[in-house]
Structures are given as C-alpha cells and as structure tokens.
Amino acid sequence: MNYEVIFGPKAEEVYESLPLSILDEFDKQIDRLAANPPAVAVPGKFPYPPNRMIFHFDLKDFDEQTWYFGHSSPNTNVGR
Numbered sequence: 001m002n003y004e005v006i007f008g009p010k011a012e013e014v015y016e017s018l019p020l021s022i023l024d025e026f027d028k029q030i031d032r033l034a035a036n037p038p039a040v041a042v043p044g045k046f047p048y049p050p051n052r053m054i055f056h057f058d059l060k061d062f063d064e065q066t067w068y069f070g071h072s073s074p075n076t077n078v079g080r
Contacts, residue, residue, distance in 0.1 A: 003034045021062040026069070029057045033071070041073075048072045 007015060018026060032040050033055050044052035049072075056070035 003037065005030050005034045018067070019061045019063075022059045022067060025059050029059075029069070037073070044072055 037053070037055070041053035041055045044050055044054050048054055052072040054070060054072050056068070058066050058068045060066050
C-alpha cells in the first residue's frame, strides 16, 4: 500500500534549496518511505521520543558534502 508524502511549508523550503546533484536520490528515498513505511523505519532512540518510528538516510553531493535527512512519526501512524 503506497502512501502520499506531503511536505509542509518548511520542508518545501528546504527541498527547494537542496543541490540538484542529490534531488533524484532524495526523491527515490521518499518514494521508498511512501511505498512501505514499516519496512524502512526503525524504532526511535534519543534524541527522538521512544514512541516514534524514524526514517533516516544520508546523501553525498558532487562536492562530497554529506546531507543527513530524518523523519519521525508516531508508532500509531506507521503501517496504517
């Protein structure tokens, strides 16, 4: 079951500022999350609340700078 990913205003702003060199891979990672959240998320650990599932990944741009991304959601929403 696929889910729809909706970025809030701040996420849209950040997305628009990302380097073009990582956008394709970023989109692939978001598609992975939308396709099956429970399969790609892990239980939250500090600094996230323990009742959260976390989806995180990192990407390197052409300048070898590493970009870290993470999303947390309550366990009650994952898998619905």
